[in-house]
Every structure is written in structure tokens, then in C-alpha cells.
Amino acid sequence: MRWYDGSITGTLEQLNTDFLVVGAGVAGLRAAIELSSVGRVLVIAKDSLRESASEYAQGGIAAALSNDDRIALHEQDTLLAGDGLCEPDAVHSLVASGPAAIEQLIHWGAEFDREDGRLLFAREGAHSRSRVLHAHGDSTGQEIARTLYQRAASFPSIEFRSFAAMIDLTVGSSGAVTGSMVWDAAAGTRVEVRARAVLLATGGFGRVFRDTTNPDVATGDGVAAAFRAGAEIADLEFVQFHPTALKIPGAPRFLVSEALRGEGGRLINTAGDRFMARYHPMGELAPRDVVSRGIVSELRRTGAEHVWLDLTHLNAADRIRTRFPRIYETCLRYGINIGIQPIPVSPAAHYSMGGIRTDLEGRTSIAGLFAAGEVACTGVHGANRMASNSLLEGVVFGERAGRAMREQWSAATSAGPRVVETFPEIAEPALRLLAWEHCGVLRSGTDLQRAIELLDVKTSPREGAARADYELRNLHTVAGLIARCALARRESRGAHYRTDYPEKRPEFQTHSTIWLGGDVEFVQFKSSAKTA
Numbered sequence: 001m002r003w004y005d006g007s008i009t010g011t012l013e014q015l016n017t018d019f020l021v022v023g024a025g026v027a028g029l030r031a032a033i034e035l036s037s038v039g040r041v042l043v044i045a046k047d048s049l050r051e052s053a054s055e056y057a058q059g060g061i062a063a064a065l066s067n068d069d070r071i072a073l074h075e076q077d078t079l080l081a082g083d084g085l086c087e088p089d090a091v092h093s094l095v096a097s098g099p100a101a102i103e104q105l106i107h108w109g110a111e112f113d114r115e116d117g118r119l120l121f122a123r124e125g126a127h128s129r130s131r132v133l134h135a136h137g138d139s140t141g142q143e144i145a146r147t148l149y150q151r152a153a154s155f156p157s158i159e160f161r162s163f164a165a166m167i168d169l170t171v172g173s174s175g176a177v178t179g180s181m182v183w184d185a186a187a188g189t190r191v192e193v194r195a196r197a198v199l200l201a202t203g204g205f206g207r208v209f210r211d212t213t214n215p216d217v218a219t220g221d222g223v224a225a226a227f228r229a230g231a232e233i234a235d236l237e238f239v240q241f242h243p244t245a246l247k248i249p250g251a252p253r254f255l256v257s258e259a260l261r262g263e264g265g266r267l268i269n270t271a272g273d274r275f276m277a278r279y280h281p282m283g284e285l286a287p288r289d290v291v292s293r294g295i296v297s298e299l300r301r302t303g304a305e306h307v308w309l310d311l312t313h314l315n316a317a318d319r320i321r322t323r324f325p326r327i328y329e330t331c332l333r334y335g336i337n338i339g340i341q342p343i344p345v346s347p348a349a350h351y352s353m354g355g356i357r358t359d360l361e362g363r364t365s366i367a368g369l370f371a372a373g374e375v376a377c378t379g380v381h382g383a384n385r386m387a388s389n390s391l392l393e394g395v396v397f398g399e400r401a402g403r404a405m406r407e408q409w410s411a412a413t414s415a416g417p418r419v420v421e422t423f424p425e426i427a428e429p430a431l432r433l434l435a436w437e438h439c440g441v442l443r444s445g446t447d448l449q450r451a452i453e454l455l456d457v458k459t460s461p462r463e464g465a466a467r468a469d470y471e472l473r474n475l476h477t478v479a480g481l482i483a484r485c486a487l488a489r490r491e492s493r494g495a496h497y498r499t500d501y502p503e504k505r506p507e508f509q510t511h512s513t514i515w516l517g518g519d520v521e522f523v524q525f526k527s528s529a530k531t532a
């Protein structure tokens with residue numbers, strides 16, 4: 001089947017469109033399809049159209065579709081994983097829409113793996129049933145993105161531009177978002193794009209941390225731009241660290257799926273001990289956050305850089321190669337044959353549960369601004385996301401946001417005055433190391449306070465600023481927000497672990513929110529986002 005080449009460049013001129021969709025992952029593409037019948041849609045991506053977390057998602061997409069499954073079970077599992085912070089309405093919307101969303105993807109051409117014509121369902125951590133559909137073994141996100149892109153590209157009303165990075169949102173005198181300033185890499189210039197409504201579908205912010213499974217584009221641009229524009233940001237302290245990312249000097253922190261532990265893979269420290277039983281009765285199959293903490297504790301204890309994920313005792317080299325072709329090929333490229341050699345792994349930042357606070361239709365606290373996918377915080381994942389729920393989130397909430405935007409027919413007004421841009425004086429590797437060491441898997445009040453102090457650097461204007469400068473500014477903003485939210489949450493819950501407050505505390509069974517110029521507040525979500 002035809003696949004897109006990933007780059008649709010061409011100089012952007014100052015332009016008006018009806019809808020601006022920032023991001024070409026599953027959420028942005030799904031929203032664009034929904035908008036295609038009511039106006040002109042411009043989808044921009046700051047790199048090639050294929051450079052997104054969606055493209056790298058391996059394990060699968062969850063939906064209650066198998067014979068022994070029910071929506072209520074998917075709902076219950078998701079709520080449990082979220083550790084008391086999931087918004088029940090959001091969870092219900094997600095899981096109840098799952099089966100129809102999958103059927104629609106299949107109708108549009110998505111090829112999920114089957115046996116004898118019947119869909120195959122895998123079981124993953126925290127799921128009480130086998131409900132995870134996968135495609136081409138471990139290339140599920142790529143297959144869904146390909147399907148959505150082909151569908152979107154079939155509508156003449158949708159235009160795509162790659163290598164076009166949103167720098168900032170533009171806000172009119174009424175306080176509504178009027179469009180965005182875009183860095184057009186092909187021309188090396190800034191362009192103002194005006195739109196009646198803007199959707200941020202910019203994905204996560206894993207690149208804030210030294211170690212991450214996320215692609216280079218995941219620099220938190222959506223959260224940072226929305227924050228600067230005055231939007232409400234929520235739950236940023238909840239960052240999921242995946243326990244097993246490849247750890248080889250010079251290699252990307254490629255994700256080694258937990259499905260390998262599901263197949264019987266063992267975690268062994270550099271002294272040769274199988275250690276996970278010391279941290280949790282479920283051993284290697286404990287929840288992600290527990291396994292990540294177990295590994296980091298071992299690394300601190302032994303001074304090693306990685307532990308081993310070992311499959312060699314399974315004597316199943318052929319089966320592993322066919323079930324996990326992408327992981328097999330990637331590890332082989334770095335000299336590891338996973339069927340017969342242990343894999344060096346350690347935790348890496350993987351997924352952000354928090355983001356721009358939205359209601360269930362993607363509305364943010366600012367008129368004209370919508371958000372969907374990983375950049376948004378509907379409360380659907382609570383304090384910890386259940387594996388394979390986020391591709392589904394992108395598809396379901398992308399569609400809902402697109403539908404809500406169709407009703408947004410406010411006249412596009414001109415943008416307010418331009419603010420002088422300043423950039424932090426800190427090198428990117430230093431910033432990412434700081435975030436990793438002070439706001440990573442194991443946190444403490446002292447470390448978080450120190451992070452806030454270290455991030456308090458001078459900022460200054462920069463001549464000829466380009467994409468990397470804007471990204472650094474966003475990484476700096478998001479790192480500061482994570483540190484402040486994590487410091488304020490004096491408990492451990494879900495993916496957020498404080499060594500000085502190791503227990504869950506009932507008074508914190510609320511969401512953290514923060515606004516420009518404000519302090520962190522803990523609030524219950526109502527059914528819709530606050531309006532500024």
C-alpha cells in the first residue's frame with residue numbers, strides 16, 4: 001500500500017485558513033479529517049510529516065473488542081491504572097468510543113494483525129483482558145498514522161506543510177487565539193497564519209529529559225505556547241518513565257516493549273542478580289512505574305549505567321524475531337541479537353499524562369484554542385496511563401475536537417502586538433540533564449527546589465532565532481512547570497514518586513493546575529475547562 005514520503009515542503013506565505021492543525025500525529029490527522037467538510041484546513045508539522053510519537057508506537061491500540069471483553073472492564077482497568085486521578089467521564093468517553101474507532105480505522109484501510117481472518121489481541125500490563133490490537137507485529141502507530149494520512153490527503157480541503165514549526169500562538173485583543181506564528185524552515189522566515197480556530201496536537205515533551213523514548217520533535221511546544229498565551233495547564237508532574245529503553249552509547253533510547261517481559265524476559269543487574277522480586281511480588285510484570293523505580297534503585301546501588309533484559313533462557317529466537325521484527329532489527333543494528341544476547345536497558349521519559357487542560361471536546365480555557373492527543377489533559381489517564389490507551393486517545397479525542405471546532409465560526413481578528421521574545425541562557429544538554437537528575441524517576445523536595453533555582457537563568461533576545469532556539473525556550477518553560485508541580489504535590493501517586501513523601505495522601509486526590517503568573521493550585525476537574 002502507498003505510504004507518504006513524509007515531507008511536503010514549499011514556502012508558506014502569510015495566509016488565512018479556516019482551521020489550523022498543529023501536528024500530524026494521530027490526533028492532528030484525525031481532527032483534520034473531521035474538519036475537512038466545513039472549511040480549509042492547514043496541517044503543519046515542524047519536521048517531516050512522519051516524525052511523531054505516533055509513528056514510533058509499537059505495542060498497539062487498546063479497545064474492548066474481543067469476545068471475552070467488555071467496555072466496563074476496559075474502563076475499570078484504566079481507572080485503576082490512573083491511581084485515583086482519572087476523570088470518570090473522560091475514561092468512559094474513551095473506552096466506549098474504542099470499538100467504533102477501530103472499526104472506522106479498518107474501514108479506512110488499517111491492517112491490524114489477524115490469524116485465520118480474526119483480529120489478534122495481545123495482553124499488556126494492567127489490562128485484565130487481551131485487548132491490544134497490533135499491526136505488522138510492532139508497528140501499530142505507523143499503520144494508524146498511514147491510514148489517517150491517506151484518508152486526510154484524499155480531501156482537497158486539507159493542505160499539509162512539513163518543516164513548518166509553530167513558534168507561538170497569536171492572541172487577539174478579545175483574548176481569543178487568532179492563529180499562530182510559524183517558522184517556515186524552507187524559507188528561513190516567520191509567517192503569520194490566521195485561523196478561526198487552532199488545534200494543538202503537538203504530542204508530548206519527553207525531550208525535556210536527558211533520557212527519553214520520544215522523537216526529537218517532542219519538545220513540549222504546545223504546552224509552552226499555550227501557557228504563554230494564558231491557557232490552563234494541568235498535571236504536569238505526571239510523567240511516565242518507561243522502564244526498558246535501549247541503553248547503548250551513541251544509540252537512540254529506542255523503546256524495548258514491555259511485551260518482551262510479557263513473553264518471559266527477565267531483568268538482571270550487572271552483578272547477575274534477577275532483582276525485581278525485591279521490589280514487587282509481580283517481579284518484571286509489575287506496573288511500569290514500579291519497574292522503573294526498581295531499575296533506578298539498582299543503578300544507584302551498583303553504579304552501573306544499565307541493567308540487562310534477558311530473553312536468552314526462552315530459547316525462542318525465531319519466535320521473538322517474527323513477533324517483534326522492529327525491535328529485533330533495531331537492536332541488531334546496534335550489535336545485539338535479542339534472541340541470543342541480553343539487551344542493555346534503563347528507564348527513559350516516555351509519556352506525559354498532563355498537558356493543556358481541556359474538556360471532552362478539546363476546548364481549552366482560551367476561546368479559539370483546542371488541544372487533543374498527548375498534549376492535552378482531559379484527565380483520562382489520571383496519574384498513570386495504561387499501556388496502549390494513548391493511540392486510542394489521539395483517535396477518539398482528535399475526532400471530538402475536530403467536531404467541536406466545526407462549530408467555531410468566530411471571525412478571525414488580527415493578532416495583538418508582538419511581544420519581545422527572550423531565550424534562556426542555558427545549554428540544551430545541561431537543561432535535559434538537570435531535568436533528568438532533579439525531576440526524574442525518583443524525586444525529592446530538595447532536588448525539585450534545586451531544579452527551580454538552577455532553571456532561574458537569565459533570558460535575553462536573540463538575533464536570527466531559529467527552530468532550535470524556540471525549542472530550547474519551550475523545554476525550559478516545561479521543565480520549570482514540571483518542577484513546580486512536582487514540588488507542590490507532596491505525595492507519591494501513579495508515576496510521580498517523592499522519596500520524601502513515599503505515600504499517597506488523600507488531600508492530594510486532585511489535579512494540579514497552573515496559569516501564567518500564578519502558583520500551582522490543586523482542583524477537582526469539572527466537566528469543562530475553566531474559562532479565562
Ligand SMILES: Cc1cc2nc3c(=O)[nH]c(=O)nc-3n(C[C@H](O)[C@H](O)[C@H](O)COP(=O)(O)OP(=O)(O)OC[C@H]3O[C@@H](n4cnc5c(N)ncnc54)[C@H](O)[C@@H]3O)c2cc1C
Pocket residue numbers: 022023024025026027028044045046047049051052053054055056057058059060061062140141164165166167201202203204213214215217218221222255350351372373374375387388389390391392394
Ligand atoms: C517509542 C514510543 C512507543 C509508544 N508506543 C505506544 C503504543 O504502543 N500504544 C499507545 O497507545 N501509545 C504508545 N506511545 C504513545 C503514543 O505514541 C503517543 O502518545 C501518541 O502517538 C501521541 O499522538 P499525538 O498525535 O498526540 O502526537 P504525536 O504523534 O507525537 O505528533 C505530534 C506532532 O506535532 C508536531 N509538532 C510538535 N511541535 C510542533 C510545532 N511547534 N510546530 C508544528 N508541529 C509540531 C510533530 O512534528 C508531530 O507531527 C508510544 C510512544 C513512544 C514515543
